[in-house]
Amino acid sequence: MQLIADNLRITKPDIRHALKHLDPGPVQALVKKCVARRPYAIDVNTGPLGKYSEQGMRFFMDAVQGVTDLPLLIDTANPAAMEAGAKAAKNRIILNGFSLEPRKLKTILPLAREFDADIVGFLLYPDSRVPRDAVQRFDIVLELMEKAEAAGVAKERVIIDPVIPPLAWADGIFQVGQVLQVIRTLPDLLGFPVKTIGGISNLGTNAPDKGNRLIIEQSYIAMLASAGLDYALLDILNADLVRAAQVSDILATQDIFSWGMVP
Amino acid sequence: MQLIADNLRITKPDIRHALKHLDPGPVQALVKKCVARRPYAIDVNTGPLGKYSEQGMRFFMDAVQGVTDLPLLIDTANPAAMEAGAKAAKNRIILNGFSLEPRKLKTILPLAREFDADIVGFLLYPDSRVPRDAVQRFDIVLELMEKAEAAGVAKERVIIDPVIPPLAWADGIFQVGQVLQVIRTLPDLLGFPVKTIGGISNLGTNAPDKGNRLIIEQSYIAMLASAGLDYALLDILNADLVRAAQVSDILATQDIFSWGMVP
Numbered sequence: 474m475q476l477i478a479d480n481l482r483i484t485k486p487d488i489r490h491a492l493k494h495l496d497p498g499p500v501q502a503l504v505k506k507c508v509a510r511r512p513y514a515i516d517v518n519t520g521p522l523g524k525y526s527e528q529g530m531r532f533f534m535d536a537v538q539g540v541t542d543l544p545l546l547i548d549t550a551n552p553a554a555m556e557a558g559a560k561a562a563k564n565r566i567i568l569n570g571f572s573l574e575p576r577k578l579k580t581i582l583p584l585a586r587e588f589d590a591d592i593v594g595f596l597l598y599p600d601s602r603v604p605r606d607a608v609q610r611f612d613i614v615l616e617l618m619e620k621a622e623a624a625g626v627a628k629e630r631v632i633i634d635p636v637i638p639p640l641a642w643a644d645g646i647f648q649v650g651q652v653l654q655v656i657r658t659l660p661d662l663l664g665f666p667v668k669t670i671g672g673i674s675n676l677g678t679n680a681p682d683k684g685n686r687l688i689i690e691q692s693y694i695a696m697l698a699s700a701g702l703d704y705a706l707l708d709i710l711n712a713d714l715v716r717a718a719q720v721s722d723i724l725a726t727q728d729i730f731s732w733g734m735v736p
Numbered sequence: 737m738q739l740i741a742d743n744l745r746i747t748k749p750d751i752r753h754a755l756k757h758l759d760p761g762p763v764q765a766l767v768k769k770c771v772a773r774r775p776y777a778i779d780v781n782t783g784p785l786g787k788y789s790e791q792g793m794r795f796f797m798d799a800v801q802g803v804t805d806l807p808l809l810i811d812t813a814n815p816a817a818m819e820a821g822a823k824a825a826k827n828r829i830i831l832n833g834f835s836l837e838p839r840k841l842k843t844i845l846p847l848a849r850e851f852d853a854d855i856v857g858f859l860l861y862p863d864s865r866v867p868r869d870a871v872q873r874f875d876i877v878l879e880l881m882e883k884a885e886a887a888g889v890a891k892e893r894v895i896i897d898p899v900i901p902p903l904a905w906a907d908g909i910f911q912v913g914q915v916l917q918v919i920r921t922l923p924d925l926l927g928f929p930v931k932t933i934g935g936i937s938n939l940g941t942n943a944p945d946k947g948n949r950l951i952i953e954q955s956y957i958a959m960l961a962s963a964g965l966d967y968a969l970l971d972i973l974n975a976d977l978v979r980a981a982q983v984s985d986i987l988a989t990q991d992i993f994s995w996g997m998v999p
Contacts, residue, residue, distance in 0.1 A: 640993050640995070641995070645993060646986075646987070646990055646991065646992060646993035647991065649987060650987075650988070653962060679995075680995055681995050682995070682998075685995055685998040688979060688980065688983050688998065689983055689987070689998060691954065691955075691958070691980070692954075692958040692961075692980060692983045692984040692987055693958070693987055695954070695955040695956075695958035695959050695962075695984075696958050696959065696961075696962040696984070696987065696988070698955075698959075699916060699958075699959040699962060699963070700962070716951060717951065717954070717955060720951045720952055720955045721955040721958075721959070723909075724909070724912060724913075724952070724955055724956055724959065725913070725959070727909055728909065728910065729909060730903050730908060730909035732903070732904070732942075732943055732944050732945070732948055735945075735948040735951065735952060
């Protein structure tokens with residue numbers, strides 16, 4: 474299980490401020506801190522970016538690539554911004570991402586072929602509704618793969634995101650179980666080692682307390698690792714969570730063990 | 737997942753001393769501390785007890801039952817001690833346990849019928865060797881169940897212990913994965929909701945460091961809960977481990993969730 478930093482987000486006031494003033498300083502300071510924790514990649518969550526989307530995305534890509542050559546996930550629902558990001562890329566990129574939403578199928582999915590990039594596929598209905606259970610998610614996976622291949626994107630380039638829901642949702646506790654089941658069974662269902670990605674931070678949305686949120690995230694990331702998750706998007710600066718993720722990954726995937734390996 | 741205290745063990749010097757002097761004080765003090773953490777049951781690990789086994793087992797049963805009416809696991813490989821424990825029982829008991837070892841099949845397994853008790857079945861070869869992988873464990877489960885039914889013990893009364901190995905073993909990391917697979921698939925394989933039990937404390941045998949041991953145990957107990965383990969034997973006085981177990985159990989088995997449920 475590879476860890477991807479989800480720390481760079483437009484929802485953070487200082488990052489929004491940096492964009493407004495095209496000041497790379499705060500972005501680069503944050504990314505440097507993340508890189509020091511040795512993630513596999515950095516998620517660049519710019520949001521839609523409004524009407525200056527191309528300029529905004531170039532700002533982020535230039536700022537981030539100025540301080541790291543790690544792979545970058547370009548995390549936007551705006552096709553123009555996604556394309557600008559891919560064009561500005563020097564690092565390896567992953568497009569994050571597409572869904573069955575017609576606009577995304579038409580404008581974002583083809584970019585994966587154009588830029589020879591992996592692309593995240595969200596298990597959501599065309600109207601962005603969340604599926605009710607694992608079976609509905611399996612149907613969506615098959616449709617996503619069909620659309621990808623029709624667009625000239627090999628199914629091996631699609632990284633499936635089953636969309637970990639907030640536990641605070643009415644059926645959140647049921648959905649987190651269904652997500653584990655999807656991750657565990659997808660490779661068998663599809664007949665090849667399909668890659669999966671999950672955002673851990675969603676789980677604790679609206680948690681009233683940091684300690685409770687941490688222990689829930691630690692337990693769930695162990696379950697995700699055991700189910701075979703390939704990429705975990707998380708707060709890479711949360712040392713307790715990262716340690717749980719690393720230890721879980723050792724238990725789930727390593728062939729050898731010594732106590733000296735425990736981080 | 738029910739939590740069972742594994743704290744009462746003959747290997748502890750003060751417990752050995754209490755037995756020698758037939759002084760229930762230290763035993764009762766420890767059990768009271770455990771009961772305050774609200775386990776499902778208490779494992780009474782007396783060891784073989786030597787030639788005064790009946791007297792020794794009665795001492796333990798009387799001492800423990802003097803302070804709790806929780807279910808008790810009678811944890812001994814000595815048939816005479818096991819029988820003495822069952823005879824001295826006022827609380828509900830679980831015999832812990834039998835294996836394919838001929839002596840245990842002949843002398844311990846029949847006690848489950850005689851005393852109408854659940855019994856733990858260890859996935860070990862007749863000579864107590866540990867099986868190499870999940871497939872060998874499945875074969876042993878089938879044999880154990882056959883032996884149980886032949887002895888008049890319904891298969892529903894057998895709680896399977898796949899024997900969690902120390903990670904320090906040469907192939908320990910492989911075996912802990914195989915154990916998860918056994919727990920996950922056993923109900924399907926047998927066609928009924930067979931109960932499983934696992935001893936978490938084994939995992940960290942010879943761990944050089946308490947912190948490393950804790951994070952490993954926390955991650956693994958989340959995986960066990962997610963795999964469907966029914967009974968976790970653990971140090972019930974380790975509040976951090978117990979909290980991870982309780983949170984994992986909520987994530988793995990509950991139908992409803994609110995952040996107020998997180999212990």
